Amino acid sequence: MRQAVIIGALIAACGATAQVDSTLLLLPATEDTMAHRRMNMDAVYNRPFLTFDKMPVSVGGYVEAKVEHLGTDGVSDGFSFALQRMTLFVASSIHQRIKFLSELELEEGGRELSIEFAALDMQFDPLLNLRGGIVMNPIGAFNQNHDGPNWEFNDRPLEAVRLLPATWSNVGFGLYGKRSTAQWTFAYEAYLTNGFDASIISNSEDRTFLPATKANPDRFTESFNGVPLLTAKVAVRHQAIGEIGLSTMGGVYNRFQQDGLVLDKRRRVDVVAIDMNSRVRSWGTAFVGEWAWVLVDVPDTYTQQYGSRQHGGFLDIVQPLRQARMLGFENVVVNVAVRLEYVDHNVGRFRETGGDIGDEVFAIVPAISFRPASGTVFRLNYRHMRERDLLGNPPSLTGGFQFGFASYF
Amino acid sequence: MVNRINGGWVFILSIAAIAGCSKLEPAAPADEAILDGPIAGLSGDELARFLRGDVAFNDEVFHAGNGLGPVFVATRCASCHAGDGPGHPFTTLTRFGQWDASGNQYIGQGGPQLQDRALPGIQPEQLPPGAPFARFLPPLNTGLGLLDAVSDADLLAWADEHDADGDGISGRPNWVERRPYSPLRPGAVEQDGRVIGRFGRKASAYDLLQQTATAYNQDIGVVSLFEPIDPWTREEQDPEVPTATIHDVVFYLLTLKAPIQRDANDPNVVAGEQVFNTIGCAKCHRPELTTGPSPIAALAHKTFRPYTDLLLHDMGPGLDDGYTEGTALTSEWRTPALWGLGLFPDSQGGQYFLMHDGRAHSIEEAIGLHGGEGQQARDAFNALGTNERSALIAFLNSL
Known part of the structure; x- marks a missing residue:
């Protein structure tokens, strides 16, 4: 109760007359090859870039950092300062219809360096583009639209980092395109890439965990089992209502044969996701959400510790409070927001008892964000998270404040 | 100017929130409401070792990449002991291959687990x-x-193998073979080259080193210096868990605090304790024990209330599964400690799984399964009035 009162007071203290930062949606970006109506799939190009005179190369990036003080069931490690990630973009227009864009990410203070995106795009028609290289698999919305400055929360959604492998990219090829009418825009993407490996059901998380594959250093150079992963998405946007996307990703995750010897049957992992974003124009209230279902063929003789079904998602509600000149900045926007998120890592019942398997987490994250410029956000979050173990025992409670910033540069 | 001040509030409030953050974080549960945590009186060095063991026990997950199996029951210690409580049928262990004191006849066929x-x-x-x-x-x-x-010496003093006092309760130690790596404890008594086991459902484990090394091996399929035979290949293999880690886990288990009774002064609980003693539960579930010397000062010469005598008792044909360990009969089981009983559901997914295999789903049902030496107490329980029965259950739930 005391927490609720204090959080309410914090929110109330920030005034009540602003509107959402509309300029965020109109960031100066390198023109993409089919820049008619921007959709979630265009996120990789909808970024601010620096260009140099007439040079065909533009660069950019973003940085994200936070300080937090979280406690779980009365135990806290105190303050923690983290530079979560720094990402560099380099884009090049090789030809009017041939472009290259790369995204390099340094995480955890530089301890992890990864190529998140490095793809060559060639346009034949707005409805038919070829993309090859390291591509961002279009599953859900967050995976492609993950830049920190676009969000009012210091942490990525649980669904994006526990259920899906956030910033999940692989080597492969595919097609994408979109077509618009007066009110509607339709888009599609479809790629064949390298896929998951057996670590998704054998990892130190002790649960089915698709992001475990990201630790495989060989995934950008060879397939784990020779079977491509198919990822496809269709999305439609109405100018007044918003966008909804339906995506799927599936393939074989295990090494079913080696040196001509059959080791096991082909075991599949399949993901289906639905995502949406919308804004109530009169209030400026923005809604962004995503829900995913994961199906994994786990051998019956293995352990139910690793679930064969998972699901989860998040909903962000962002309400602009104030847009004004502040602190010498011309167009500051202050938002309040809340994120509701839930992940069930193991949907099912114990064979031994018929009882419900736990292993689930729920979080509610109220937030205040302060945007002195469209590409820069300071954000204060309070995380309240309840997490149950596999057996469904009383949940552990985690809570605490997080303060951080993210900015394009 | 006004806008600058308004904007500044965001930062001021942010800093204030972070500064006062610990007051807004979830509070710790009361010490008596949880089973885990160290025993009082450990030194700084001992607490550090406790924490190392805690991490190894609760957080170290075994998988294909670090030695799990390839045949196994659980993927980490905590799988079987969530919150350091008792297990759940999800990780029930199936032991097989022995029906008398001559030993396990199925060691070459995958036994004993x-x-x-x-x-x-x-x-x-x-x-x-x-x-x-x-x-x-x-x-x-x-x-x-x-x-x-x-x-x-205490265990032997409580034993009454031939029921010399005629109270219907015998009780005897399980004489087991000591693993070569298990050191004799001070004052250990040996009989025909065997020692007194005290851990496990049949009291077949002599000490926590044996219990821990065997659990790594038989439950997780991980070999160690102590138990180097892989359960799948049945061949000796290089250790997959460091010796130091095993010792840290043993230390952790040695120094986990005893469960703390709740509502001890509640009149109903006090009355229930009286009923517990009156109907004979305390003859096997011995309330108070005392430790002898220990290299860990916090454990030495302490009086504590576990409600067990650490002895084997014949529990009748209903609990005779036809399998045994050590020199126990198939119908004999070591008296389980009752401390922490009221907190068991917090480790068992919100419900009770009692008795050696979890077949009882309530305390009343567990009492009803007592046969053999427990028959008298069970009959006395069944004869209790509603208030006395309710008080007894309240007492047991308070432990």
């Missing part, structure tokens, strides 16, 4: 046809160091 799970591509073990077996629910972890430090 069935590894009923396996890594993908590997077939788990199957129970050999005709082999006697029993299912063992993993027991509570807490307070084990205190139980370990009770002297053999």
Whole structure:
């Protein structure tokens, strides 16, 4: 109760007359090859870039950092300062219809360096583009639209980092395109890439965990089992209502044969996701959400510790409070927001008892964000998270404040 | 100017929130409401070692990349002991192959424990046809160091193998073979080269080093310096868990605090304790024990209330699964400690799984399963009036 009162007071203290930062949606970006109506799939190009005179190369990036003080069931490690990630973009227009864009990410203070995106795009028609290289698999919305400055929360959604492998990219090829009418825009993407490996059901998380594959250093150079992963998405946007996307990703995750010897049957992992974003124009209230279902063929003789079904998602509600000149900045926007998120890592019942398997987490994250410029956000979050173990025992409670910033540069 | 001040509030409030953040974080549960945590009186060095063991026990996950299996039951210690409480049928252990004191006849066929799970591509073990077996629910972890430090002399003093006092309760130690790596405890009593076991459902483990090394091996399929035979290949292999880690886990188990009774002064609980003593429960579930000397000062010469005598008792044909360990009869089980009983559901997914295999789903049902030496107490319980029965259950739930 005391927490609720204090959080309410914090929110109330920030005034009540602003509107959402509309300029965020109109960031100066390198023109993409089919820049008619921007959709979630265009996120990789909808970024601010620096260009140099007439040079065909533009660069950019973003940085994200936070300080937090979280406690779980009365135990806290105190303050923690983290530079979560720094990402560099380099884009090049090789030809009017041939472009290259790369995204390099340094995480955890530089301890992890990864190529998140490095793809060559060639346009034949707005409805038919070829993309090859390291591509961002279009599953859900967050995976492609993950830049920190676009969000009012210091942490990525649980669904994006526990259920899906956030910033999940692989080597492969595919097609994408979109077509618009007066009110509607339709888009599609479809790629064949390298896929998951057996670590998704054998990892130190002790649960089915698709992001475990990201630790495989060989995934950008060879397939784990020779079977491509198919990822496809269709999305439609109405100018007044918003966008909804339906995506799927599936393939074989295990090494079913080696040196001509059959080791096991082909075991599949399949993901289906639905995502949406919308804004109530009169209030400026923005809604962004995503829900995913994961199906994994786990051998019956293995352990139910690793679930064969998972699901989860998040909903962000962002309400602009104030847009004004502040602190010498011309167009500051202050938002309040809340994120509701839930992940069930193991949907099912114990064979031994018929009882419900736990292993689930729920979080509610109220937030205040302060945007002195469209590409820069300071954000204060309070995380309240309840997490149950596999057996469904009383949940552990985690809570605490997080303060951080993210900015394009 | 006004806008600058308004904007500044965001930063001021942010800093204020972070500065006062610990007051807004979830509070710790009361010490008596949880089973885990160290025993009082550990030194700084001992607490550091406790924490190392805590991490190894609760957080270290075994998988295909670091030694799990390939046949196994669980993927980490905490799988069987969530919150250091008793286990859940999800990780029930199936033991098989022994029906008398002559030893396990199925060691070459996968005994003494069935590894009923396996890594993908590997077939788990199957129970050999005709082999006697029993299912063992993993027991509570807490307070084990205190139980370990009770002297053999005390156990022998409580034993009454031939019921000389005629009270219908006998009780005897399980004489087991000591693993070469298990050191004798001070004052240990040996009989025909065997020692008194005190851990496990049948009291077949002599000490926590044996219990821990065997659990790594038989439950997780991980070999160690102490238990180097892989349960799948049945061949000796290089250690997959460091010796130091095993010792840290043993230390952790030794120094987990004893469960703390709740509502001890509640009149109903006080009345229930009286009923507990009156109807004879306390003859086996001995309320108070005392430790002897211990290299860990916090465990030495302590009086504590576990409600066990650490002895074997014949529990009648209803609990005779036809399988045994050590020199116990198939119908004999070690008196389980009752401390922490009221907190068991917090480790068992919100419900009770009691008795050696979790077959009882309430305390009343568990009492009703007592036969053999427990028959008298069970009959007395059944004869209790509603108030006395309610008080007894309240007392047991307070432990």
